[in-house]
Amino acid sequence: MNVTSGKAGSKAGKEKAVGRESNPGNFFSGVATQPIAEFRTALEAANYSEAGVKAVLGGQDDLYFQPVDIAVAIRRLPEDLPLSTLVKLFLLGVTVEEDEVAKSLRPMTLQQLLGMGLAQRTPKGVRPLVRLFPYQGFIIVSDPHYPDPSELPSDYVIGVNATSVTLAHLTVRTPVGAVLDMGTGCGVQALLAARQAGQVVATDVNAKALGFTAFNAQLNGIHNIQCRQGSFFQPVAGNQFDLIVSNPPYVISPDTSYIFRDGGLPGDSVSAEVVKESPAFLAEGGFAHILCNWTCRSGEEWSAPVRRWIESSGCNALLLHYKTEDPLTYAANWTRPHYHGDLSAYQNALDRWLSYYQKLGIEAIASGAVILRRSKGPHWTRAEQLPPGTIGPAGEHIVTLFQAQDYLVALQDDRAILAQSFRLVEHHRLEQVLKWRNGAYGAQDMVLALERGLRFQGRIDGFTLHLLAFCDGRRLLGEAVEQVAQGTGTNANDLAITAIDTVKKLLGLGFLAPAQGSQHDQLQKEGAAK
DSSP states (O other): OOOOOHHHHHHHTTOOSSOBOOOOOGGGGOOOHHHHHHHHHHHHHTTOSHHHHHHHTTSOOOOOOOHHHHHHHHHHSOTTOHHHHHHHHHTSOOOBOHHHHHHHHTTSOHHHHHHTTSEEEETTEEEESSEEEEETTEEEEEOOOOSSGGGOBTTOOOOSOHHHHHHHHHSOOSOEEEEEEETOTTSHHHHHHHTTEEEEEEEESOHHHHHHHHHHHHHTTOOOEEEEEOSTTGGGTTOOEEEEEEOOOBOOOSOOSOTTTBOOSSTTHHHHHHHHHGGGGEEEEEEEEEEEEEEEOTTOOTTHHHHHHTTTOSEEEEEEEEEEEOHHHHHHHHHGGGSTTOHHHHHHHHHHHHHHHHHHTOOEEEEEEEEEEEOSSOOOEEEEEOOSSOOOOOHHHHHHHHHHHHHHHHOSOGGGGGGSOEEEOSSEEEEEEEEEETTEEEEEEEEEEESSTTOOEEEOOHHHHHHHHTOBSSSOHHHHHHHHHHHHTOOHHHHHHHHHHHHHHHHHHTSEEEOTTSHHHHHHHHHHHO
16 A cells, blocks of 8 residues: 655655654565575475464454554464464564574574574564465565554565555466566565466555565565566556556555655545546556545545546446545544544644634545446446455456346346346345244345355345345346246236346345356456457
8 A cells, every 4th residue: 555646755854743764674675586486495394374373373263453452462372483483573573592493493594594584683583574374375564563563664564465465366367478566565466466477567656665565576486476666557657467456555644654645635636646547557448456445525426536536537437335424524534543642733733624624624434345347338337335344356247247147237228138038146145033923924124145256145036035035046136026026926028127226236245146158258268269
């Protein structure tokens, strides 16, 4: 989440009301390939992997530790195990005795580790200077955890976190030629994209972030990532990509304390600029995935501001909304962690942020993602509310949603849907709440929910439940309507109108899929061939 304008990038290193510059040391000046290879060998020998680390922590599934959790995690680690030592040092951020560290690194030496700038000697032992997070088969190196967030340097490079995981899950993973990771940070998106691409360009205004990205590529044996320093799309002027991923410094902030957070542009200009400029750098059929914050006027539909950004973009767009917050809640969430135990400074920060919002007339701030696909047309925009909680890997789901919307837009007549057949996807569930009425249980509430991807959910009624029972991939929708009408004694023409609207919604969200051989199925095959 580290891209900004040239102006903001220059200010971030100077205005240090909170953030301060760090000393990158030898690590960021470039490390010889041989020590990196030996470090990788040591990590592999200790089984420093996602599965290995979770197992050694007693089945711990969440590897994001708060300071109060570290004491418990340490006590779960088996003694005299190299992996335990490495987890204490590089994941939990604990200072460890020299002899213990040296034993855990073999065949690498402690001196090599120190020479790489990954750790340093202290009177109490070896202190880590980086964090190593196992994720998706990679080891991601970033700046270490700071017990006191107020001490974060202005060029702090965040490791794997909730937002980077969200962006990774949203990204379409089909094989492509060229990928742009704009605002690469520690390089996690670039590493993931390297598996599906011929070439990845990782850009960032923060030189330290690019140092981490280059190191992570070497550590993980990735050779198709090119790092370029610069602001927004400046480092890739004149280039086009099959895939763009971006987690920019979208926080709507009056500060320029942290490069990863503060873009230095007014209001939601960072998000607007990235979304507006992305289409020009997309090849035909290419996808862009951008995390955003944007401002909304009182009473305005949450998607309205983003729709204005993508007018005449030459792209189809899926807008995903996570939440909308009032200015005070938003300011508190972003400032609270950075004023550790300093109530007066925290209150001053709140006042400063709220004054900024009032000056700009900001009444609400929305969070979500914009997914664009370059297309010759016809162009469409779909806006969806994400359900509460985390999403799973959703790349395939997103491709399905784009194909479904293409199909719906291409229909000359909605009633043509009646001549198609559909089936319910397998990865869904139906939740029913039954209530005792008149001597029997009756359905009071029914919720249909997807168990994968974006995990959409919604209430359905009895008619929809009956209709879905006939969506088996063999019957045409019109035949299903006739059967439901006969079974319920309802007029088939009236039911058809409701069925068309229901199927359009369920198809557009991914609950329904076309039966093999249908017009929609053929459209999907043609899209895959392109």
